[in-house]
Amino acid sequence: xxxxxxxxxxxxxxxxxxxxxxxxxxxxxxxxxxxxxxxxxxxxxxxxxxxxxxxxxxxxxxxxxxxxxxxxxxxxxxxxxxxxxxxxxxxxxxxxxxxxxxxxxxxxxxxxxxxxxxxxxxxxxxxxxxxxxxxxxxxxxxxxxxxxxxxxxxxxxxxxxxxxxxxxxxxxxxxxxxxxxxxxxxxxxxxxxxxxxxxxxxxxxxxxxxxxxxxxxxxxxxxxxxxxxxxxxxxxxxxxxxx
Amino acid sequence: xxxxxxxxxxxxxxxxxxxxxxxxxxxxxxxxxxxxxxxxxxxxxxxxxxxxxxxxxxxxxxxxxxxxxxxxxxxxxxxxxxxxxxxxxxxxxxxxxxxxxxxxxxxxxxxxxxxxxxxxxxxxxxxxxxxxxxxxxxxxxxxxxxxxxxxxxxxxxxxxxxxxxxxxxxxxxxxxxxxxxxxxxxxxxxxxxxxxxxxxxxxxxxxxxxxxxxxxxx
Numbered sequence: 001x002x003x004x005x006x007x008x009x010x011x012x013x014x015x016x017x018x019x020x021x022x023x024x025x026x027x028x029x030x031x032x033x034x035x036x037x038x039x040x041x042x043x044x045x046x047x048x049x050x051x052x053x054x055x056x057x058x059x060x061x062x063x064x065x066x067x068x069x070x071x072x073x074x075x076x077x078x079x080x081x082x083x084x085x086x087x088x089x090x091x092x093x094x095x096x097x098x099x100x101x102x103x104x105x106x107x108x109x110x111x112x113x114x115x116x117x118x119x120x121x122x123x124x125x126x127x128x129x130x131x132x133x134x135x136x137x138x139x140x141x142x143x144x145x146x147x148x149x150x151x152x153x154x155x156x157x158x159x160x161x162x163x164x165x166x167x168x169x170x171x172x173x174x175x176x177x178x179x180x181x182x183x184x185x186x187x188x189x190x191x192x193x194x195x196x197x198x199x200x201x202x203x204x205x206x207x208x209x210x211x212x213x214x215x216x217x218x219x220x221x222x223x224x225x226x227x228x229x230x231x232x233x234x235x236x237x238x239x240x241x242x243x
Numbered sequence: 244x245x246x247x248x249x250x251x252x253x254x255x256x257x258x259x260x261x262x263x264x265x266x267x268x269x270x271x272x273x274x275x276x277x278x279x280x281x282x283x284x285x286x287x288x289x290x291x292x293x294x295x296x297x298x299x300x301x302x303x304x305x306x307x308x309x310x311x312x313x314x315x316x317x318x319x320x321x322x323x324x325x326x327x328x329x330x331x332x333x334x335x336x337x338x339x340x341x342x343x344x345x346x347x348x349x350x351x352x353x354x355x356x357x358x359x360x361x362x363x364x365x366x367x368x369x370x371x372x373x374x375x376x377x378x379x380x381x382x383x384x385x386x387x388x389x390x391x392x393x394x395x396x397x398x399x400x401x402x403x404x405x406x407x408x409x410x411x412x413x414x415x416x417x418x419x420x421x422x423x424x425x426x427x428x429x430x431x432x433x434x435x436x437x438x439x440x441x442x443x444x445x446x447x448x449x450x451x452x453x454x455x456x457x458x459x460x461x
Contacts, residue, residue: 050365078367089362093380102376103366155366 002061003028003159003190004049009058011044011214018044020214021058026159029188033201033222036211037237042194045211046161049192050074050081063158079107082152086164088144090136090151096123097132100151108155115154122150126180142173146180153184160184162193178204198238202226210234248428252419256429259415260436266411267398269333274340274397281345286352287370296345303342309403311335316407332404332411340397347393351386352378388452395441395448402437412436 004026011019018041026032034042047053049060051067051074060067065077091099100122101115110118123129126146136144145165152160162181166174178197182204185191195201201208201222208222210233218225218234229235246252285296303311315338316331326334355378363373405414416433420426 052361052365075367075369078365083365085358085362085365087358089358091359091362091377091381093384103368106372106376107367151366 002026003030003063004192005061006045006049007059007061009045009048009055009060011041011048011053011055018214019048019055022211022214022216023058024209024216026190026192029190030207031185031189031191031205032193033205033208034192034194034211035196035198035201035208035237036217040211041214042211043163046083046163046192046194049159049161050078050083052083075107079155080158082155082157082160084145084148084152084160084162084165086167088136088141088148088168090144090147092136094135095132096128096134096136096139096147099136099147100132100154103151104154118154118156119150122153123147125153125183126150127176140173141169142176145169145177149177149180149184159190159192162191162195164194164196166195166197198226210237212237246422248419248423248425248432252423252429253432255419256412256415256432256436259410259412260440262410262415263398263401263412264440266329266332266336266401266404266409267394270336270340270397270401271394273333273337274344277337277341278344278348281341282348282352283374285345285349287374300342300346303338304346308335308339308400309406311339312403312407328404328407328409331407332401332409336397336401336404339400340393343393343396344390347389348382348386351382351389354385355381388448391444391448391451395444398440398444399437 002025004024006022006024008021008023009019010017010021020041022041022045024032034045036042044053048055048067049062051072054071055067055069057069062077063080065080066072067074067077091102094102097116097119100119101112104110104115104118105112120129120132123132126149128143128146128150131139131143131147136147139147149165165181166177169177174197178200181191181193181200185204193201193205203222205222207219208225209219210217210225210231212233218229218231225234226238229238281296281300284292285300286293288296312332312335315335316326316328319326319331359377359381360373363377368376401411402413405411405417408414410418412433416429420429423429
């Protein structure tokens, strides 16, 4: 059963075509890495999946919810599709615990006690159980990003989207975030991750999708894509990373 | 009747100051309420509403407060709306305050990075919940300094309603001066009372600017 089905979507920014008929099917528990140069449309595609960007044609079905050019029931969709951003975007006026409990309480109407129970559980999963009283600016970038993952997990999503989540981090902090993501992948989470971490994509993603000029240019099992790229564009793109 | 400046004069001025404070407070509460509504509509309302509110704000900000007071007191009475000085004073100051505070608060709402809206959006919060739990609490902290700073302006600007005969601190000073002919005694005392009201507010405003612990997300 497919958890995510993207069907021929097109997206324009003004007159600029950024997604040119992208189609993609992702199975339950599959981990898909999306790679490509800046401007290839990879982040835009990810943002279309939970409706942060509107599509102009085509359709998307994710976790049983449908989006078309007219939009869709984005609230129900977002309850089941989590997103983690490059810049963490924690709520700076709330503690870690409050960040994580906010959506379950407000959106799902979970009572405080249960929300906190869930929060402690997901914070433990990302290795930050002891930080629940801290504010975002008291945490390192890597810790903030792990809280952001926990915040998303607390909604018990069926699919998680990761938008270059390690790109803003110092190199020595990316490891802890990638480890958290790997554990999620191992636990069977369906994940789509836009990433520049080629090593991680190759090692953790079941499949890697290479985007170029708003299209899916090449895709396949991660190991094959990296070991045996078919198109000159992909070869050029991954060559510097293989050194 | 000529009398000389004494303790009873100070008492008279302090009673005037009471009206200044009451008028300031009334202005702030009424003006603040509408300012909040206007700031929200100006940022999030439909286009025509935003345009109308922006127009209102610019118009009021470009009009001297005294003219607003005269328009309310004399102008409206010309078309049959007779307000007593207290009402006319409160109404004009509220209009003035609405225009300025709405603009200050709009700036505070817009100062919250777009990513904060987006993060809340991605967590399935409704627009109203995003405002209530994520945007407004952060905007509120940023707004404290400038808001209290603007209250100082309100307190001082209540003095213009002396010109329509409302006996607040400045008008009380004028009356007292007419009785005592000791303008330095009278008006220096008046100034001292304004200072006593405004200085703590200014001080608070500076402190609030310092302690705001909201760091916008990167």
